[in-house]
Amino acid sequence: MKRVLVWCVRSAKVERDEDLIERINRGQAEAFERLYHRHRDWVYRLAWRFTGNQQDALDVAQETFVYLLKKFPGFRLTASITTFLYPVVKHLSLNMRRKRPAGSLDEAALAEIPAPDPSESSRAELAAAMASLSSEQREVVLMRFLDGMSLDEIAASLDIPLGTAKSRLHNALRKLRGDARTRAYFLE
Amino acid sequence: MTERREHPDDEMGLSVSPSFAEDLGAIFGPQGQVPEGIDRAVAEAARRHLCRQPRRLSWVRWAVAAATTAAAVIVWTVYVPAFRGPLPRAARIAAEMKRADIDRNGRVDIIDAFRLARHIESASPTKRKWDINGDGLVNRDDVDKVALAAVRLNKGV
Amino acid sequence: MMKRWMIVSLTGVCMATLLTATQVARAVRPTEPKVRFAPVHIYLDSGDKPLAAYQFELKATTGRIKIVGVEGGEHAAFKEAPYYDPAALAKDRIIIAAFNTGRDLPRGRTHIATVHLQILGDAEPEYELDLTVAADADGRELPAKLSLERGDTK
Numbered sequence: 001m002k003r004v005l006v007w008c009v010r011s012a013k014v015e016r017d018e019d020l021i022e023r024i025n026r027g028q029a030e031a032f033e034r035l036y037h038r039h040r041d042w043v044y045r046l047a048w049r050f051t052g053n054q055q056d057a058l059d060v061a062q063e064t065f066v067y068l069l070k071k072f073p074g075f076r077l078t079a080s081i082t083t084f085l086y087p088v089v090k091h092l093s094l095n096m097r098r099k100r101p102a103g104s105l106d107e108a109a110l111a112e113i114p115a116p117d118p119s120e121s122s123r124a125e126l127a128a129a130m131a132s133l134s135s136e137q138r139e140v141v142l143m144r145f146l147d148g149m150s151l152d153e154i155a156a157s158l159d160i161p162l163g164t165a166k167s168r169l170h171n172a173l174r175k176l177r178g179d180a181r182t183r184a185y186f187l188e
Numbered sequence: 189m190t191e192r193r194e195h196p197d198d199e200m201g202l203s204v205s206p207s208f209a210e211d212l213g214a215i216f217g218p219q220g221q222v223p224e225g226i227d228r229a230v231a232e233a234a235r236r237h238l239c240r241q242p243r244r245l246s247w248v249r250w251a252v253a254a255a256t257t258a259a260a261v262i263v264w265t266v267y268v269p270a271f272r273g274p275l276p277r278a279a280r281i282a283a284e285m286k287r288a289d290i291d292r293n294g295r296v297d298i299i300d301a302f303r304l305a306r307h308i309e310s311a312s313p314t315k316r317k318w319d320i321n322g323d324g325l326v327n328r329d330d331v332d333k334v335a336l337a338a339v340r341l342n343k344g345v
Numbered sequence: 346m347m348k349r350w351m352i353v354s355l356t357g358v359c360m361a362t363l364l365t366a367t368q369v370a371r372a373v374r375p376t377e378p379k380v381r382f383a384p385v386h387i388y389l390d391s392g393d394k395p396l397a398a399y400q401f402e403l404k405a406t407t408g409r410i411k412i413v414g415v416e417g418g419e420h421a422a423f424k425e426a427p428y429y430d431p432a433a434l435a436k437d438r439i440i441i442a443a444f445n446t447g448r449d450l451p452r453g454r455t456h457i458a459t460v461h462l463q464i465l466g467d468a469e470p471e472y473e474l475d476l477t478v479a480a481d482a483d484g485r486e487l488p489a490k491l492s493l494e495r496g497d498t499k
Contacts, residue, residue, distance in 0.1 A: 015327055017311055024238065032234040040222055048218035057218060058226060065230050069237050080311055126208075127215045142216060145209045173204070185211075187203040206483070213448075297478050298400040298428070298442035299486075305446050306484070335428040338400060339440040342432070 017081045025073045032072070036065050039081060042147060043089055049142065050093030060092045067092070079156055082149060086157035125181035132179075137172035144169055281343065287320055288337040296343070301335035382413070384461050384496035385472065387441075390454040391479060391489045396422075398444035398484070400477040401491055403460060405437040408470025412439050414461035420451040427458050440477070450482060459496070 015023075015034070023031035040061065047060035067088055068075075077084065130138055139158070143149045149157070155165040176182040290300035304318060305328070314326035320333040337343075389399055412434055417424045427443035441458055464470060472493060479489035 016308060019327065027238045029231070029234040029238045032238060033231050036230050036234070037227075040227075044222050045216075045218055049216060054218060054220060058222065061222060062226050062229060066233055069230075069234055072238060122207075123211045123215055126211050130212075130215070142212065145204070146212045146216060185205045185208040187205055291484075298398050298444055299478055299480050299484055301428075301442075302398045302444040302446070302480065303484050305444065309446055332428075335442060335444075336430070339428045339430050339442050340432075341430045341436075341438065341440060 018077055021075060021077050021081075025075060027073065032069060035081070039085065040065075042082065043085060046086065046089045046147065047093055050090055051096050056093070056096045060089060060096055063092050064089050080153055082147070083153045083156045086143075087159070122184070126185070129176055129179045129182045133172050133175060137168050137175070140165060140168045141172045141176075281340075284320070284333075285337055285343060287317060288334040290318065290334060296334070297338045298335060301331050301338060304334055305331045381464050382461065383464055384416075384459050386456055386494045386496055387418075387458045387460065387474070388454050388492045388494065389457045389476070389479060389489050390492070391452060391481075391487055393452055394481050394487045395450035395452055396455060396457075396479060396487075396489070397446070397450055397482045398442070398478070398480040399457060399489070400440065400442035400479075402438065402440045402475045402477060403493075404439070404473050405470045406473050408468045409465040410437050410470050411435045411463040411465070412437070412460060413463050415439070415441060416459040416461070417443070418455060418457040418459070420455055420457075422447060422450050423455070423457050442477075444480075448482075 015031075017035065017038070020031045020035045020038075024035065043064050044057055044061040047064070048054065048057035051057050051060060064085060068085065130141070133141065140154055143154045143157070144151075151162060151165050151169070154169075155162040158165065173186075177186045285296050288296045288300055290304050304326075307314065307318075308327060308331065316326075318326045318330055320330040320337075323329065385403070387401070387403070389396060389401075414434075415426060415429050417426050422445040423443050425443070427441045429439055429441045433439035439460065441460070443457070462470075474491050474493055476489060476491040479487055481487050
């Protein structure tokens with residue numbers, strides 16, 4: 001493994017999304033690359049959830065960023081970038097899935113999930129419990145805990161009232177807590 | 189590497205174990221990563237699209253910005269020290285350490301820098317007092333400043 | 346004949362004097378201290394918790410050292426050079442810290458940093474390691490164990 005000796009203080013820079021967007025609007029391609037790398041894995045993970053297929057997910061991820069790129073110059077971020085990108089990923093994934101046999105988006109993703117190792121019983125039970133939720137409830141749980149989105153961001157991304165987002169999440173978590181298979185995930 | 193988004197505080201009155209998110213990630217996360225070919229394709233598309241755009245340089249904007257900066261520098265270097273006087277070095281260090289104590293636990297350590305970095309990355313509203321280096325922005329430069337305060341051998345005590 | 350004998354004798358005396366002087370000079374020249382370089386690899390064991398941030402202090406309690414460089418560890422999360430005070434270079438005490446806000450974090454015993462030292466003299470230095478803080482991905486302190494391994498001296 002190659003190691004590099006450092007003799008001076010590190011000064012790495014991480015800018016906010018708004019700062020990067022400002023620089024992209026000024027034509028700085030390097031700023032777009034930074035934004036891309038910051039959100040690439042999240043977009044890919046989301047696309048995989050919607051398409052249930054690695055190749056389609058990669059295509060959607062690339063198309064999402066090309067779509068974002070074409071918004072510049074003149075793009076203004078009025079919410080978080082993930083709130084902006086969420087419906088884009090969903091829309092592109094839906095288009096991709098129209099080319100495939102019918103089936104709901106996340107049910108297909110669930111079907112693609114490799115069977116958990118029987119020794120990992122808690123994960124297998126969690127997967128089964130998640131499958132028992134409605135697709136809307138499952139989506140908000142994943143947006144909250146996997147994507148780390150706030151309730152405001154979830155509501156804005158799904159274009160639903162905040163109260164609806166809260167209600168879906170609350171009902172989903174209450175159901176999981178009442179489920180013997182997943183009760184252990186909840187702290188007293 | 190894509191940075192992890194900050195996990196929000198629970199508002200549902202139901203405290204969830206950290207392993208919940210981990211196991212969800214293992215179940216619902218994709219197998220494999222985005223290949224470098226896609227990274228290169230996006231980078232190339234960005235270069236082609238953005239470098240093509242005409243850059244409108246407003247000389248008036250630049251002139252105003254330059255004049256404002258010059259005025260600020262003059263005021264800061266000439267007038268502010270005249271009112272305040274230069275602080276002794278120990279007092280300067282102590283003041284900096286106080287600002288760098290982001291989590292207000294009475295100690296400046298790497299957790300302060302970590303918390304500030306997480307907050308900036310979550311794009312949440314920032315507080316003026318987190319502008320550690322006084323440049324009018326709260327960004328990674330301030331995070332570095334806090335981290336360097338944490339590892340400083342002479343903490344002014 | 347006499348003249349030749351005198352020249353030979355004089356040459357012999359000169360050479361003997363020169364030889365003696367050299368040996369005396371060598372005997373009185375102060376021995377230069379032995380200088381060598383050695384890395385010290387620092388490991389942190391966070392158990393089964395993911396490590397997101399750490400800070401520790403390293404100092405020499407015996408022996409003479411100068412800190413000449415600092416390097417990151419092996420895991421991607423801590424591969425970049427950590428933070429340290431440049432004033433520590435050429436001293437015998439240093440505070441080192443790093444953090445990573447990403448998801449790919451190490452668990453268990455992890456090589457977090459390497460400190461490169463210049464060791465003066467023959468005595469093998471002894472070090473004191475003091476863990477200031479280790480934290481998980483939520484910024485919560487977690488119990489961890491710090492240790493070091495000496496690398497090959499050069």
